[in-house]
Amino acid sequence: MRPITYSRATDPQSAVATVSADPTSDYLAGGTTEIDLLRQYVLQPRRLVDINALPLAGIESTPEGGLRIxxxxxxxxxxxxxxxxxxxxMLSEALEKGASPQLRHxxxxxxxxxxxxxxxxxxxxLAPCNKREPDSGCSALTGHSxxxxxxxxxxxxxxxxxxDAAVALTALDASVHTLGPGGERTYPLDDFFLLPGDSPHREHPMAHGELITAVEVPPTPVARRSLYLKVRDRASYEFALVSVAAALSVVDGRIADIRVALGGAATKPWRARRVEDFLVGEVAERRAFAQAAQVELAEARPTPMNAFKVELAQRALVRALGTLAEGTGLEDGSPA
Ligand SMILES: Cc1cc2nc3c(=O)[nH]c(=O)nc-3n(C[C@H](O)[C@H](O)[C@H](O)COP(=O)(O)OP(=O)(O)OC[C@H]3O[C@@H](n4cnc5c(N)ncnc54)[C@H](O)[C@@H]3O)c2cc1C
Known part of the structure; x- marks a missing residue:
């Protein structure tokens, strides 16, 4: 039995002050990750500060035409x-394809x-893991991967x-707003998630006690024609093997604007900039999508167990872009 102090925060500033002052404390929102990991002895907080009563829920349009969630x-x-x-x-679909209805509530x-x-x-x-315990080793490298x-x-x-949602938000150039002991900060989402490098325990740049207050999505006209394709072992209640968030605008048969990010295949929500750079100005056709997907996956470093993801990601990219291009000048609309 491990004693845990529970308190309900009533204003953001005091929540930040409480958690920042105690390295053994965590915020509690829906609890669907925090409580799982606490029960599994992966996280061992001594204090939980419940943020559900803070005025941080709701969606509003920004004056520029974006959204603040x-x-x-x-x-x-x-x-x-x-x-x-x-x-x-793409964001609505990514959220809807995550977890189960009960969890999403x-x-x-x-x-x-x-x-x-x-x-x-x-x-x-009990397993070595550099993310949970720095310098203990990575069991997945030689284990089940x-x-x-x-x-x-x-x-x-x-x-x-x-x-899933982070993949769509990365494609949309969203940013994360926070409140920390030093005041308010904004992080572009692509900089918010860190690559593991030699410090996989550091997943984001926030200080302990920094509170996410909102996520802002800038106005992105191309996103009106967008989708989230999630490939998984079963049709619902399952994490992605590979996913694609994509938005496409085709003018006179050529790609005028495009946003693409990959999920399930990378250590962070993966903005597929090589795909975007390759395709802008190109004819919206299946062959170009396949070439762009190949360029993006050229730097993939699979293990023998997950090598299938390289081709799966390429096929998912072609399928997502082909679906969006259908009826807008796609020369060969056959599904990937
Ligand atoms: C069975 C199962 C299946 C799932 N499937 C999917 C899936 O397919 N796709 C998917 O995307 N997700 C999936 N999830 C994950 C689920 O979406 C997350 O658990 C959930 O979104 C976490 O939100 P929460 O409010 O419950 O966070 P909590 O569990 O309350 O918190 C999670 C972490 O974030 C911190 N935290 C929370 N809010 C803030 C804040 N505002 N500022 C700073 N820190 C904060 C907490 O301290 C904690 O460390 C699944 C989860 C389960 C259990």
């Missing part, structure tokens, strides 16, 4: 919001970004980033 907004509420569905379908957007990896060695306190990453890996960690 509060950190404690439930995944199900964000997925169902008309402004998310209409303006950013509990889980918050801030917690979703900070959920921990599903690597079975990270979740087994079917679900692990092929992009952005290091010799210290190959765990795949698990969040």
């Amino acid at each position: 509060g950190a404690t907004t439930r995944m199900s509420d964000a997925a169902a919001a008309p402004e998310v569905r209409e303006r950013f379908p 509990m889980a918050s957007l801030g917690g979703n970004l900070l959920q921990r990896v599903r690597c079975s060695y990270f979740r087994d306190p 079917r679900d692990h990453a092929v992009l952005g890996t290091s010799e210290h960690c190959i765990a795949a980033h698990p969040s």
Whole structure:
């Protein structure tokens, strides 16, 4: 039995002051990650500060035409919001394809970004894991690695980033707003998630006690024509083997604007900039999509167990872009 102090924060500043002052404390939002890991002895906080009563839920349009989604907004509420569905379908779909209805009703957007990896060695306190215990080793490198990453890996960690919503938000150039002991900060999402390198225990740049207050999505007209394709072992209630968040605008048969990010295949939500750079100005055809996908995956470093993800990611990219291009000038619309 480990005693834990529980308190309910009533204003953001005192929540930040409480957690910042105590290195053994954690925030508690929906609890769908935190409580799991606490029960598994992976996290051992002595204090939990519940942030659900803070005024951090809700979605509002920004004056520029983007959205500001509060950190404690439930995944199900964000997925169902008309402004998310209409303006950013890829985000609505990514949220809806995550977890199960019960979990989505509990889980918050801030917690979703900070959920921990599903690597079975990270979740087994007896197994060496550099992410859980720095310099203890990476069991996945020689162990079971079917679900692990092929992009952005290091010799210290190959765990795949698990969040679906973060993949769509990365494609959308979203940013994370926080409140810390030093005041407010904003992080572009692509800089917020860190590659494992030689310090896989550092997953983001926030200081202990820094509180995510909101996620902001800038106005992105191309996102009105977007989707989230999630390839998984079963049709629901399952993490992605590979996923693609994509938005496409085709003018006179050529690609005028494009946003692409990959999930399930990388150690962080993976902005597929090589795909974007390759395809802008190209004819929207299957052959170009396949070439771009090959370029993106050229730096993949798979293990023998997850080598299938390299081809799967390429096929998923072609399928996602082909689906978006259908009826907008795609020369060969046959599915990948
Ligand atoms: C069975 C199962 C299946 C799942 N499947 C999927 C899936 O397919 N796709 C997917 O994307 N996710 C999936 N998830 C993960 C789920 O989406 C996350 O557990 C959830 O989003 C976390 O949100 P929460 O509010 O419950 O966070 P919590 O568990 O409360 O918190 C998670 C972490 O974030 C910290 N935290 C929370 N809010 C803040 C904040 N505002 N500021 C700073 N720190 C904060 C907490 O201290 C904690 O460390 C699954 C989870 C389970 C249990």
